[in-house]
Amino acid sequence: MxxxxxxxxxxxxxxxxxxxxxxxxxxxxxxxxxATSPFQPAVPxxxxxxxxxxxxxxxxxxxxxxxxxxxxxxxxxNAAAWHQLGRLQWNMARSARDPNYMKxxxxxxxxxxxxxxxxxxxxxAPDSARFHLDLSRFNIESGVSTTRFASxxxxxxxxxxxxxxxxxxxxxxxxDMMGMGAWRLYEGVANRAxxxxxRKVQLGSANNWDRSQARDYIDSFAKKIEPPTGTVDYEKAxxxxxxSVGADSTSLRYSRHLFMAYAERxxxxxxxxxAGTRARQFPLDYQAQLxxxxxxxxxxxxxxxxxxxDSAFVLMDDVESARLTRFTRILRPNPGKALQGxxxxxxxxxxxxxxxxxxxxxxxWVMSDPLALTTENEHRLEFLARVVYADFRWTVDELNxxxxxxxxxxxxxxxxxxxxxxxxxxxxxxxxxxxxxTWSYRNGLTFFFDSPPGFSNARIAFxxxxxxxxxxNSVPVSWSNVLATRxxxxxxxxxxRFRSGADSSDAVIxxxxxxxxxxxxxxxxRAPVDLEVRIFDQFVKVRGLEVEQSTFATNSANDPLDRxxxxxxxxxxxxxxxxxxxxxxxxxxxxxxxxxPAVNVGFGMSDVLLGxxxxxxxxxxxxxxxxxxxxxxxxxxxxxxTSLGLLWEMYDLVPRDGMTKYxxxxxxxxxxxxxxxxxxxxxxxxxxxxxxxxxxxxxxxFTISFDRQxxxxxxxxxxxxxxxxxxxxxxxxxxxxxxxxxxxKKTARNxxxxxx
Numbered sequence: 001m002x003x004x005x006x007x008x009x010x011x012x013x014x015x016x017x018x019x020x021x022x023x024x025x026x027x028x029x030x031x032x033x034x035a036t037s038p039f040q041p042a043v044p045x046x047x048x049x050x051x052x053x054x055x056x057x058x059x060x061x062x063x064x065x066x067x068x069x070x071x072x073x074x075x076x077x078n079a080a081a082w083h084q085l086g087r088l089q090w091n092m093a094r095s096a097r098d099p100n101y102m103k104x105x106x107x108x109x110x111x112x113x114x115x116x117x118x119x120x121x122x123x124x125a126p127d128s129a130r131f132h133l134d135l136s137r138f139n140i141e142s143g144v145s146t147t148r149f150a151s152x153x154x155x156x157x158x159x160x161x162x163x164x165x166x167x168x169x170x171x172x173x174x175x176d177m178m179g180m181g182a183w184r185l186y187e188g189v190a191n192r193a194x195x196x197x198x199r200k201v202q203l204g205s206a207n208n209w210d211r212s213q214a215r216d217y218i219d220s221f222a223k224k225i226e227p228p229t230g231t232v233d234y235e236k237a238x239x240x241x242x243x244s245v246g247a248d249s250t251s252l253r254y255s256r257h258l259f260m261a262y263a264e265r266x267x268x269x270x271x272x273x274x275a276g277t278r279a280r281q282f283p284l285d286y287q288a289q290l291x292x293x294x295x296x297x298x299x300x301x302x303x304x305x306x307x308x309x310d311s312a313f314v315l316m317d318d319v320e321s322a323r324l325t326r327f328t329r330i331l332r333p334n335p336g337k338a339l340q341g342x343x344x345x346x347x348x349x350x351x352x353x354x355x356x357x358x359x360x361x362x363x364x365w366v367m368s369d370p371l372a373l374t375t376e377n378e379h380r381l382e383f384l385a386r387v388v389y390a391d392f393r394w395t396v397d398e399l400n401x402x403x404x405x406x407x408x409x410x411x412x413x414x415x416x417x418x419x420x421x422x423x424x425x426x427x428x429x430x431x432x433x434x435x436x437x438t439w440s441y442r443n444g445l446t447f448f449f450d451s452p453p454g455f456s457n458a459r460i461a462f463x464x465x466x467x468x469x470x471x472x473n474s475v476p477v478s479w480s481n482v483l484a485t486r487x488x489x490x491x492x493x494x495x496x497r498f499r500s501g502a503d504s505s506d507a508v509i510x511x512x513x514x515x516x517x518x519x520x521x522x523x524x525x526r527a528p529v530d531l532e533v534r535i536f537d538q539f540v541k542v543r544g545l546e547v548e549q550s551t552f553a554t555n556s557a558n559d560p561l562d563r564x565x566x567x568x569x570x571x572x573x574x575x576x577x578x579x580x581x582x583x584x585x586x587x588x589x590x591x592x593x594x595x596x597p598a599v600n601v602g603f604g605m606s607d608v609l610l611g612x613x614x615x616x617x618x619x620x621x622x623x624x625x626x627x628x629x630x631x632x633x634x635x636x637x638x639x640x641x642t643s644l645g646l647l648w649e650m651y652d653l654v655p656r657d658g659m660t661k662y663x664x665x666x667x668x669x670x671x672x673x674x675x676x677x678x679x680x681x682x683x684x685x686x687x688x689x690x691x692x693x694x695x696x697x698x699x700x701x702f703t704i705s706f707d708r709q710x711x712x713x714x715x716x717x718x719x720x721x722x723x724x725x726x727x728x729x730x731x732x733x734x735x736x737x738x739x740x741x742x743x744x745k746k747t748a749r750n751x752x753x754x755x756x
Contacts, residue, residue, distance in 0.1 A: 079124035086117030129170035132158030148454035152181035172248035179240030190230030200426035214446030286315035493591035538572030636753035655712030
């Protein structure tokens with residue numbers, strides 16, 4: 001059944017068809033000589049190429065080609081018609097152009113015809129820079145390396161023609177193409193390594209060498225030329241890019257190529273000056289702001305970098321913003337069993353609702369920020385800098401490929417600039433053509449890229465793609481190149497949670513701040529240290545914040561500083577961050593813990609709080625909560641020859657005959673069982689009496705169990721001491737298990753401690 005709406009749509013389509021046919025017919029009539037009279041003004045006539053162009057624009061490319069074909073048959077020296085014919089044939093066959101193999105014979109014939117037509121146009125009109133440059137672009141897209149190299153000569157002809165005719169805009173275009181021609185040469189010869197026996201990189205399964213030894217494998221037969229090769233071609237390309245931008249500063253493409261050249265050699269001052277000038281000249285140019293943010297970040301001015309990046313994202317559209325900041329760029333490509341359903345991989349993340357995606361992303365950047373005490377998130381800025389660098393450096397316009405989405409861009413965004421880069425002649429798939437580009441990192445990661453000759457593109461070596469996927473799944477991202485990360489010390493942290501209601505917990509947060517390492521290099525007699533504890537809820541909102549500053553002498557040894565906070569935590573996931581910063585030396589220390597939601601109803605037990613010997617507070621006879629017990633908490637580090645206090649709560653044990661009865665089993669086990677001697681352990685009550693019966697399961701593992709009973713209360717408090725005076729130094733594992741003897745239900749907690 002046809003609805004009124006359907007009939008209306010069809011009627012509109014017929015009307016549009018009539019109008020389009022009328023428009024084409026009018027154009028056809030206007031292209032023919034028309035008689036004029038004194039009473040009727042002459043109608044401007046379109047040239048044959050213009051008419052054909054209008055026909056093609058109306059959607060009839062085949063007819064446009066037929067028109068132009070008849071024109072060049074009649075006038076073989078009509079350069080404009082040859083040029084337009086070649087462009088139309090090129091566009092019709094473009095989608096089938098493949099650097100490896102083309103099957104469509106019709107489109108192959110079209111490309112051959114386009115090549116001939118474009119060459120004839122350039123020969124017939126040697127002063128047309130446009131014709132030379134279009135021929136050069138046509139050849140750049142070829143799958144044959146010699147043809148791509150030949151495009152440099154055609155770009156040079158266009159450059160000379162534009163200079164002769166004074167065509168400033170064509171000159172800028174030609175200079176940019178000359179720059180890219182020199183750049184492709186640079187890509188092929190930069191950072192060369194040579195081997196005395198002409199060996200090539202071999203990767204397939206038949207080559208039995210461990211990928212973790214990739215750097216050693218390269219060094220075994222290839223030596224990088226020093227100083228690095230490629231400088232001459234680099235300088236030529238840079239000069240052409242500068243010339244192009246000078247002739248036409250409005251082009252984003254030309255300025256992007258200039259930024260590419262500056263970024264390649266870490267010329268951040270030059271990039272910053274150029275980007276700053278462009279940002280003032282063109283206030284809506286988001287690309288200039290991106291370049292400015294990259295330059296400022298690499299120069300260490302994080303505040304200026306953030307402001308520039310923020311300005312760029314305000315100016316660009318939502319689609320481009322989402323592409324650049326896509327969170328999956330640093331996620332695992334595939335989920336492991338532990339990540340299934342969590343959104344911690346690209347596939348799982350893409351299936352989550354948008355609000356949950358934003359929440360995960362915000363939580364990641366909160367967790368990743370090296371120091372919240374500083375004004376900037378250095379890892380977030382590094383991510384943006386890597387993406388912007390990749391887009392500048394590896395975008396290939398001819399392939400419609402953005403640099404951050406390329407293979408090299410992907411690796412750069414995940415792991416940053418390589419620590420070692422070398423270019424070895426001979427690809428892994430075709431040893432007689434192209435190069436193998438090798439990137440190596442100090443953390444042992446190494447990547448191989450096959451780079452085709454004559455084109456600025458490179459792909460992960462085919463034989464290594466499975467290995468690279470495994471690397472990205474095991475180490476999805478690294479921030480090891482960020483200075484703030486390398487300068488961070490670790491703060492030992494211990495958190496114990498106790499129930500405070502159905503939807504909240506009391507957390508005892510214990511930190512050991514390494515004061516001496518923070519102040520030793522400050523250069524001051526007395527150095528201030530900022531200390532902060534910050535708590536985020538599941539929505540990444542700050543739910544607790546405390547900041548303090550203390551001053552320490554720098555000419556003497558400073559013991560680590562013990563700090564304890566008690567904070568109320570809400571339901572859901574909570575993140576606790578403890579940080580310290582000495583601003584003058586920029587030395588920082590950090591601890592962070594992500595706490596999964598706690599179960600606050602039913603039978604269970606709290607975490608085990610470690611500390612000094614626990615004792616009842618004055619006036620308390622029967623403790624009803626952990627606060628009734630006095631103990632100095634610690635992070636689980638005690639001096640040799642001392643005891644370790646234990647404190648925990650138990651919830652909702654089932655009473656019988658007005659009493660609750662339960663069994664406690666405490667297991668202590670050495671982490672390192674290679675010691676020459678074992679150890680002894682005793683459990684002491686609050687008055688120092690040994691309790692329980694020891695079951696020695698091995699020389700390095702003890703379990704002590706004992707039965708207890710108490711009043712029928714909803715919360716029972718247990719506090720004991722572990723006598724470890726005869727134990728050697730090292731790490732220990734602690735397991736505390738509680739059994740409700742009325743129903744045999746069990747609950748347990750595991751933790752660790754260290755004797756120093």
